[in-house]
Amino acid sequence: MRKIYIFDTSLRDGEQSPGVNLNTKEKVEIALQLEKLGVDRIEAGFPAASPGDSAAVNAVARAVKNASIIGLSRSREGDIDAVREALIGAQDPCIHLFLATSPIHRKHKLRMEKEQVLEAADRAIRYARRYFDKVEFSPEDAGRTELDFLCEVTEMAIKAGATVVNIPDTVGYLNPQEFGNIFKTLKDNVPGIEKIQLSAHCHDDLGMATANSLAAILNGADQIEGTINGIGERAGNTAIEEIAMALATRPDYFNAHTTLNLKEIAKTSRLVSKLTGMPVPGNKAIVGANAFAHESGIHQDGMLKEKTTYEIISPDVIGLKDSKLVLGKHSGRHAFREKLIDMGYELDDESVNHAFAKFKDLADRKKTVGDEDIRAMLEERLIDTPEVFALETIQVSYGNRSTPNATVVIRAADGEIREETADGNGSVDAIYNAIDKATRETVELEDYSIKSVSQGKDALGEVHVVLKQNEQSAQGRGLSTDILEASARAYLDAVNRLHDKRNTPGRRDNISLI
Ligand SMILES: CC(=O)SCCNC(=O)CCNC(=O)[C@H](O)C(C)(C)COP(=O)(O)OP(=O)(O)OC[C@H]1O[C@@H](n2cnc3c(N)ncnc32)[C@H](O)[C@@H]1OP(=O)(O)O
Ligand SMILES: CC(C)C(=O)C(=O)O
Ligand SMILES: [Mg+2]
Numbered sequence: 001m002r003k004i005y006i007f008d009t010s011l012r013d014g015e016q017s018p019g020v021n022l023n024t025k026e027k028v029e030i031a032l033q034l035e036k037l038g039v040d041r042i043e044a045g046f047p048a049a050s051p052g053d054s055a056a057v058n059a060v061a062r063a064v065k066n067a068s069i070i071g072l073s074r075s076r077e078g079d080i081d082a083v084r085e086a087l088i089g090a091q092d093p094c095i096h097l098f099l100a101t102s103p104i105h106r107k108h109k110l111r112m113e114k115e116q117v118l119e120a121a122d123r124a125i126r127y128a129r130r131y132f133d134k135v136e137f138s139p140e141d142a143g144r145t146e147l148d149f150l151c152e153v154t155e156m157a158i159k160a161g162a163t164v165v166n167i168p169d170t171v172g173y174l175n176p177q178e179f180g181n182i183f184k185t186l187k188d189n190v191p192g193i194e195k196i197q198l199s200a201h202c203h204d205d206l207g208m209a210t211a212n213s214l215a216a217i218l219n220g221a222d223q224i225e226g227t228i229n230g231i232g233e234r235a236g237n238t239a240i241e242e243i244a245m246a247l248a249t250r251p252d253y254f255n256a257h258t259t260l261n262l263k264e265i266a267k268t269s270r271l272v273s274k275l276t277g278m279p280v281p282g283n284k285a286i287v288g289a290n291a292f293a294h295e296s297g298i299h300q301d302g303m304l305k306e307k308t309t310y311e312i313i314s315p316d317v318i319g320l321k322d323s324k325l326v327l328g329k330h331s332g333r334h335a336f337r338e339k340l341i342d343m344g345y346e347l348d349d350e351s352v353n354h355a356f357a358k359f360k361d362l363a364d365r366k367k368t369v370g371d372e373d374i375r376a377m378l379e380e381r382l383i384d385t386p387e388v389f390a391l392e393t394i395q396v397s398y399g400n401r402s403t404p405n406a407t408v409v410i411r412a413a414d415g416e417i418r419e420e421t422a423d424g425n426g427s428v429d430a431i432y433n434a435i436d437k438a439t440r441e442t443v444e445l446e447d448y449s450i451k452s453v454s455q456g457k458d459a460l461g462e463v464h465v466v467l468k469q470n471e472q473s474a475q476g477r478g479l480s481t482d483i484l485e486a487s488a489r490a491y492l493d494a495v496n497r498l499h500d501k502r503n504t505p506g507r508r509d510n511i512s513l514i
Contacts, residue, residue: 002256004247005223006240007041007166007199008034010272011060012072013237014227015045017278024056026275031060033271034228035067037264039240041223043070043096047086048079054086061090068092068134075099075124084131094134096166097124101153102141114149118156125160136164138201143169147182151189158192164199166225169212172205172235180215187220199223202238204230209238210285214246217256228272229280229287241265241286241318249312265318286318293324295368297332300325304334327374329363343371345378365458365481372454376462376479388413388499389439394488398427406430408488410438428487435488439495444468450483463490467498474498 011027014020022030027044034042044060045053061069069090071083075097087093099110099121106112112120121137128135137157142150150167157165167182174182179202187193200216200223202209213224230239244260251257269287273280282290292315294300302309303325315323325335336356340347347355358377363369392409407421408431420437424430432445447466452459461483465476476494480486 001251002222004217004221004243004256004258005040005197005199006038006244006258006260007043007070007223007225008039008227008240009043009201009225009237010034010227010231011056012043012045012070013201013225013233014231014272014276016233017231017236017276020231020276020278022056022275024052024059027056028059028063030272030275031064031067031069033264033268035064036261037268038259038261039067040259041068041070041094043072043225045086046072047082048073048076054082057083057086058088061087061093065091068094070094070096070136072096072098073124073128075120077124077127080124080128080131092134093132094136094163095128095132096136096138097121097128097162098138098140098168099124100141100170101139101149102144103146104144105141118153121153122156122160125157125162129161134163135161136166136199137162138166138168140168141170142167142182143171143174143179147185150182151186154186154190155192158190158196162196164197164223166199166201166223167216167221168201168225169203169209170201172203172209174212175206175208176211176215179212180219183216183219183221197222199225200238201225203233204235204237207235209236210242210246213238213243214254217247217254228268229278229284231272231276231278239285241269245286245313245318248317262317263319266320286313292320292322293326295326295328296330297335300335301332304338327359327363327369328367329360331363339371339374340378343374362460362481366460367456367458370454373460376453376460386413386496386500388496389492391485391488391492392417394431394485396427396431396484404430406434408434408438410435410492427484431484431488432491435491435495439492441495441498442469443495443498445491446473448487450486453479461486463487465490465494467491467494469498469502472498472501474501 015022031042044057047054047057057071071086073079073083073095083095101117125135125137139145139153154165169179198221200213200221202212224243226238226240228240230236244258247254247257280287282288294303299310327339333356336359337352390411392411395407397405403423404427405423409419411417418438420434422430422433422437424433446468449464451462453462454460458481460479460481463478463486467474474494474497476490478486478489478493
């Protein structure tokens, strides 16, 4: 199998992402992690850009021992000298020169004719070769360059002494067939092409960076340039983790491999995201939070029976612990029962069905249902108190300049439906006054507290109350995604317990599952 060299440009093209600015310490930290990941080459920056970037490239050059360190340079002596200085101390230094070759860039940006481009690049490569054994040359915007001129430029670069010729699809314009064809054409037509390495550098403007890079590999590319998490100019660069995992997952198809330490992928992704401040989208291939998460019942059932039904990569391969079965409204009984067992609950079928119905009801109101939600939901029913009064509906009218008013509908043990309305100092007070009227009980609220059980705007609210009645007191607990409903449930729970204590003196709360 052919080895594909990985050239990481997270610290250069990645840093060109709008809003990203890495200081020296951050660049070194990322470079050392890239070294652990096992990338072959690290482009650490553009030394002529600023004294700060030059110092950062130098710090990376001195810190990293097991990867070639590269500095980017325009085809100008001043830039080349800046790279020479910045790479002092590097174990395996390399300069990356570029000059645009496409008609658009030649005419509007460089204002140069083809001949002038060839001459300037030739001069720069020869000057760089005086100081560097390794010189990479990139015809910028190769993707929109006339193919015959690209062959001419590549031949010139080889003759001038370039050791790598990199083909950038600078603006992410090409599709895989076209990009692959460039490599095939260069391989078939450029004299001396076998003496150098051919490299691909893609951008994701049309979402094809990874596909284009893989097409380049299929047509003879030796090196792929990219970034961790696909960060980079505009829509970003090829995501290195995607290339590494595509090759690792489909060796039968690509017959090529990288020498990356795949187990470091997840950690590297997290570090780059943290230090660049660029969050990884949940659905990002390989490293997104959902890449190994399954929510729907049919998929979860498949995963529980055999993971390969819905996973082509095992998460431990990239350094993650395990796949996640996320409980939500699309989940089924198999995953729910598995979750209960994981959490230490052993329930019979009837209890699972009962809990599952409650879970679905909660899942309709909440994006995802976490362990805390399930525990709270189950334990709400653990204390086996007869339900003398049950909450049917609750309606609250609140305005900051009007008196809060609540209407509650309660079902009594004998089936009687009682509806009452009351005002209060606040919404909760109005609800409690309405409940007092409906239950016809005289109780005193001794304590009220509220906390969030899980996280997010749709978190479950848990309300605790203590009610007192003729020297007896009882606690009540209520749970809901709505805190007013949780308040009403907690109050009624305590009323029911007071009722129970009155009717069965000496009785202790009895714990049972569901
Ligand atoms: C596709 C890519 O990612 S290329 C890399 C892009 N990255 C960056 O540009 C980040 C670092 N850049 C910088 O800090 C600055 O642009 C610098 C320091 C390099 C240059 O700054 P300035 O001297 O102020 O020039 P400015 O950026 O405004 O313009 C670029 C100049 O370089 C020329 N130029 C562009 N590419 C090349 C090249 N490969 N070789 C030689 N000259 C080039 C342009 O034609 C323009 O020249 P002009 O001033 O004669 O018109
Ligand atoms: C410097 C070059 C290789 C580049 O980043 C591009 O063309 O996208
Ligand atoms: Mg680029």
